[in-house]
Amino acid sequence: MSDVLRFSDVKLSFAGVKAIDGVDFTVGADELFAVIGPNGAGKTSIFNVISGVYRPQQGRVLLDDVDITGLRPDKVARLGVARTFQNVELFRQLTVVENLMLGRHHHMRYGTLAAIAWLGRARREELQNRARVEEIVDFLELAQWRRMPVGLLPYGVQKRVELGRALAMEPRLLLLDEPVAGMNLEETEDMARYILDIREELGIPMILVEHDMGLVMDLADRVLVVDFGVPVACGTPGEVQQNPDVIRAYLGETGVAEGMTA
CATH class of the missing domain: 3.40.50.300 (P-loop containing nucleotide triphosphate hydrolases)
Known part of the structure; x- marks a missing residue:
């Protein structure tokens, strides 16, 4: 091993x-x-x-x-190296999917101008990373909460979202x-x-x-x-x-x- x-x-x-x-x-x-x-x-x-x-x-x-x-x-x-924390460290006003997308940040290579224009590479990367996030939503059984702000979710689900954000980093x-x-x-x-x-x-x-x-x-x-x-x-x-x-x-x-x- x-x-x-x-x-x-x-x-x-x-x-x-x-x-x-x-x-x-x-x-x-x-x-x-x-x-x-x-x-x-x-x-x-x-x-x-x-x-x-x-x-x-x-x-x-x-x-x-x-x-x-x-x-x-x-x-x-x-x-x-990805990490979860003892105390939940999520953006409470953002949805489950939006919090998970934060874990994809270092996988995104497009710049500010491409993001504003929402064309070409920016659009392709965003769609690819959202697809990866949806796989994590399914893996952790978060589908019913995917569009809800995490601050409204039960504590146990919030801990699951934090785990998902770490997994999103691959x-x-x-x-x-x-x-x-x-x-x-x-x-x-x-x-x-x-x-x-x-x-x-x-x-x-x-x-x-x-x-x-x-x-x-x-x-x-x-x-x-x-x-x-x-x-x-x-x-x-x-x-x-x-x-x-x-x-x-x-x-x-x-x-x-x-x-x-x-």
């Missing part, structure tokens, strides 16, 4: 406080990789280093053997930051199904950060556990659940492994 991402011995500090301390992992080209840990463990900092928001003091991040360490977020996105790697946060059981089950469909039907490797341990253990191929920026364990869900260091990090000295499945 070839690696799409190498996150190598990364260290990141803020005013002497270590957010990431020697984290090292790889993500395979067909893998759903999860990063878990208590609040403040460094999970979001890992995502921010990958996506170019933070530049680490040490280590490298390679995407398909291209060094993306410290590149601007827009350049990282153009190279194929990413090489998809970063999912707590995709089921705030969802009820039915919405969580729906999102889990879409995540599996993305891997099996679209073949997009993913890194998942999530507090729902049941979801993580059901979906992930491998799990990295971090605590205070330090890697604690990395392995299959079964291996991680039984690791005594992981149990201590989550539950304290008296914790039991079964708590990881809650």
